[in-house]
Amino acid sequence: MLAASHNPRPASLPSRPQISFSLVIANKLHPAILLTSIALLAIFIPFATSLDIAPPDSIDIINNNNNNNNRDGLKMHTSEPRTLETLVESVDCRTDEINLTLDVKPREHASDTATTINCQSWIELSIPEDVNTTVEIPFVTPNQFPDNGPPSLLMTINGQYSGDGGVQMDTGSTGITIGKGTWLEWFNGDWSEAVKYERGWKFLSSSKKLYSGHWVPTTLIFHGRAADGTRIDLLKAVVPVLVFDTYYICPKFTNDQGSVCAAPTSQQTGNITGLYMGVGFGREQDGMVMCTPDKNPLLNVYEVNGQNVAGPNNPNKYHLGYIVRANSLIWGLTSANVNRFRWMSLQKQPNATDYRDWAMATLQVSINDGKFRNGSILADTGIPQMYLSSPDVPKPIPPYYKINLKIPDVQGSLGGYVVTAKRVGKNATADSSMLGTAPTYVGATNTAGIVSGPGGGIYERVFVNTGSRFWNGFEAAFDAVGGHWGVMQLSSATSKLS
Incomplete structure (x- = not known):
């Protein structure tokens, strides 16, 4: 995040059922046995079976944001135990393969027992081929990110282009945060209208910064560039953005203080400037209790590449999610763009009422x-x-x-x-x-x-x-x-x- 926020509660591993497999390895010295073992392994690995288990939850394919979602399953990758005649120094749990390129050590004593290595299973998402709505959004500053700062995206906010420098994108927070001065002077904002909306706040615990303002519903457009350099519209979304008129340094903030810091060491009010966009998940804890999925621009898209993806009976199917890379953001998960990922289950946020509300x-x-x-x-x-x-x-x-x-x-x-x-x-x-x-x-x-x-x-x-x-x-x-x-x-x- 632009100002880092720490998780305030003890985290535990996912409560959903987890599957493990073991690699059982014994060791002998004779080279002929070693070569035979490697050959058998080459035959054995392709036929290693996966357990046929029911997934803990199935995957919804979002079709037009309605409640008649298609259902799709998960595939759990595991392996049955393997017994080898050599002691292998390491196993790569991410590939289901034993690394035979390292040194092989002989058994020192006849009584030596086999070594058991447990590897956690992983999940493969299986998305139907007809779910293919996706778009890649290039970063404005590919040479800056990841080494020296956050990436930026070309955007229009409230009908006003943000400029060729783009808007900084932060996975460490959720929601767009805009200073009152920036809102009025750059994004055609109307403060008399803004104050009619819910008072809200966002707290960043590492920097002790508390932003206090109003959540104002706003239309956003994510842009790319055509070959001739002209801007093109890639995504459109509507979300509340936090337009803040008060800014605190609040070392002893607690959520019951809400939008007002009880004991600030510094405070600014009025036409404050500033702008950044948070697209992270699981950020409600640690002072971001109002940063729920309805504030995340990437989770509230209604148009992709000029095609509407909202409303009943819409043919533009999409799977809600996104991929972050070193040079771009990809919105919309498909069978093609997820096939190289390995996945873990997330827990629901405590008391979550939104199906998209997942913990870290x-x-x-x-x-x-x-x-x-x-x-x-x-x-x-x-x-x-x-x-x-x-x-x-x-x-x-x-x-x-x-x-x-x-x-x-x-x-x-x-x-x-x-x-x-x-x-x-x-x-x-x-x-x-x-x-x-x-x-x-x-x-x-x-x-x-x-x-x-x-x-x-x-x-x-x-x-x-x-x-x-x-x-x-x-x-x-x-x-x-x-x-x-x-x-x-x-x-x-x-x-x-x-």
Whole structure:
């Protein structure tokens, strides 16, 4: 996010049924046996079977935003146990294949037992071929993002083009936030009309910024460019945008304060300027209680490429969701654009009344080779640094420490990498085991003991905001209908560790 927000409640792994498989590996020394084993493995892997299980939830294909949705299933990828004659040093849980390129170690004692490696299963979305409404929206600043800041999109807001610099897009928050001065001077706003709408707010916990204003229903247009450089309309949506006339620095904000900070250290009012767009999910916690899916521009689209996708009996079928990449945003999931992703289930937000209202994705994180703890992950486009919260953060912060990230769990069936945080005096930097994904630095908070968050909860928070350089190594996708988050590791993002 443009000002990072941490998750204020303990995250747990999805409560839906999860399927695991095991690779059972024994080891012997003789080379002939090794070669035979590899040959058998080459025959065996193609015939590895998947369990035929009913999915925990089926996937809705949104057809014209009506309630007569088609139903489509999920496919769970698992494998039956495999017994080999060699001890393999590592297994890639993301490929269902055993890595035989590493060293093979002989059994040292006759009594040595087989090694069991458990890999978390993953989900494949299966979307019908006739669901094909999709569009790619290029970023204005492909050379800026992911390394040095958020991407921007060409947009028209309330009938006024925002300019060739575009509007910054942030996955760390939800909803468009516009200063009153920007609204009046640039976007043809009418303040006497704005104040008729609901008073609202948005709080960003890392920066302690509280925006207070009114949620004003607004029409948005996402643009691309034709070959001759002229603007073309790609998506149209209608959402409430937060037009704020008051801005606080509020270190002790709690949600019961609402739109007014009880003890601000700084405050501005009047014709404040500012503009950015949040398209993240699961952001209601931690001070964004009003940032529900109805505020997300990408979840409230009514026109795509000039074709209406709303209303009864509309032939333009689409699956509601989007993919974030290093150089563009893809709206609308299809069988073609999801086939390389591996997916995890998301939990519903507590007390959710909107079918699109899903909680954050989960991961497990270990610090300095300690225990892996369940937590939440925010793959943020808005900032180049990483934010880490855990009761295992070293105190005091040492010159360097390791942060091992596994998505969604210790087996890393969707993805994972290791960040090494470094600090020399006031100079903080970081390295990563995956090329390109090292954040500029790591801001860490030890949450051991009792920690109170913006919602008034008490918890030992485990949370990772990856920072924007995550997108040098991965693409990620959000299925807003069925509640899934998909990850695809880029082939160009190779490991630097042996």
